[in-house]
Amino acid sequence: MEQKGAVQKIAVTVWGHRVSPVFDSARTLLIAELVNGHLGRMSTLELDPENPFQLMQLLRAQNIAVLICGAVSQDSAIMLENAEFEVIPFIAGDVRTVLETLIQDNPEWTEFIMPGCNRKICCRGKIRRGSELTSHLPEDHQNGKPDRLRVNAAGENSGGSE
């Protein structure tokens, strides 16, 4: 995480106690507060999978720092990037464990990356406009770190794996 010491909000699309397998059809959003680098209060909100704009508004209104989700389609990925959210996609597993991993200094993601995604573009986040995040983060991603997609105000990629 970038700003330890401050309160940040992490959103995860969930299915019961797991990360929802498909972002595009997720029905529940869990919002976890991160206070001074520790997990704080958690709450859930219902989502309407038919209305992706509702989710965008919700993420913005809640001032979400990072979104963790399962498989995400290209269209949804573009929408999230255009809205300038930092996204950790193609994650599977128990939500609590995922969140606890996220707050570690050097998180090890191997066990959470969805099968078939650890050597392909889906987790490295091949970004539009000709550039790839791989130029920023290939080595540690291949060592089990998923990609974080972030687009700055100028519309250029600025994110990468920590």
Added chain:
Amino acid sequence: MKKKKAALPANATEIILESISDGVFTVDHEWRITSFNRAAEEITGTPRREAIGRFCWEVFRSNMCEGDCVLRRTMKEGTTHVSTSTYIINSEKRRVPISISTAPLKNEQGDILGGVETFRDNTVVEELRRELRSSFQQGDMVSRSPLMKKIFTVLPRIAESDSTVLIEGETGTGKEILAKALHDLSPRRVKPFVAINCGALPDTLLESELFGYKAGAFTNAVKDKPGYFAIADGGTILLDEVGEISPAFQVKLLRVLEEREFQPLGGVDRQRTDVRIIAATNRDLAELLDQGEFRQDLFYRINIVRLQLPPLRERKEDIPLLTERFIDKMNRLRGKAVTGIDEEAMWLLMRHDYPGNIRELENIIEHAFILCSRGKVGVSHLPAYLLTAIPRPAPLREAHDLSEKEVLLEALRRNDYNRLAAARELGIHKSTLFRKIRKFKIALPAVDGRSTRSNSP
């Protein structure tokens, strides 16, 4: 010389599974994948070594996993399910349209060991279907109606022209979708499209939404806020319900249209705007003009190109097409497996007048989806008001049988009940005629045109 029969290798099943183009995987009771064939690897983009032992939803990634999993139903009920359409997200973020069939996996004793799922990549089928549909599709609109086809024909040229367009049509006819199609076909397509309902906002709010405001313009205006005209710069703005705008605001809007400039609330300088304006209304603007409720100069300014969307009751031939489209949409969004609509339910839909137009039809299908998860939408899934408004006729099958019986009787009468002659006249085989006579329980006289018959043996 004896031919030697080639023995199947011991791993024949494995070889067959590897050579077919349908993806196949099996799961145990814990939902962990126990086998995964070559086609499954290709369609999902996941190598077998990574898939085996993982939860099926982590590998398969279908929109149905979370809601209405077909494999779960199969394992629960012990029944097979054939050909449910859905999509998966492969490892390259692509939505792959697929059809799924599931069956319980049993051992020789009949014990359920898990489930087997086969799936087929329907990408090519979907592309062909889309191509076929494109002949009566424009943007998000579909129609077979001649009235709509006229609009579809002129739409690309209107879109190119950059003129202001007035769209008229009853509520729910798809004015916003038409405006979006105009934008998407225009050179402005890469720039924003924004829509605002002018009827829903009072003047001051409408002004701040459209033109924006400067910090300090009013209480709580702590920083500048751009309006829709600024946000949509280079793109298109839809002013919906333009007939509801007050006379005072009509003047301000006219000025923007004429001078291509606007002034944010609390601002001093005027700002240039390069926005194409599309106006839409469900009111008769000419009538409002006569009543003095709409300014003549504004009317002429927006009425450069006028498109009139017909109500659904005037394009009923589109109801089956739109119904199919809404069913596809709902299946996708809700993760359901509804396959269509039965004849009687469709008859009811065709008989309705749709004061709410396409939106009402969509709501009816949405209502049906609450009660129907798979198979065909039937009459019992439709809202009650559709049933009470119309006197119920005999179902289509009954109507068909009744008319068929009449035709048979007429032919028999004309031929003095000579079955062979009647069958010849009807162009069917005599045995078919006998079968139908039995089916419809047609009483035959003792005497026919060919022979004499006694009722008693």
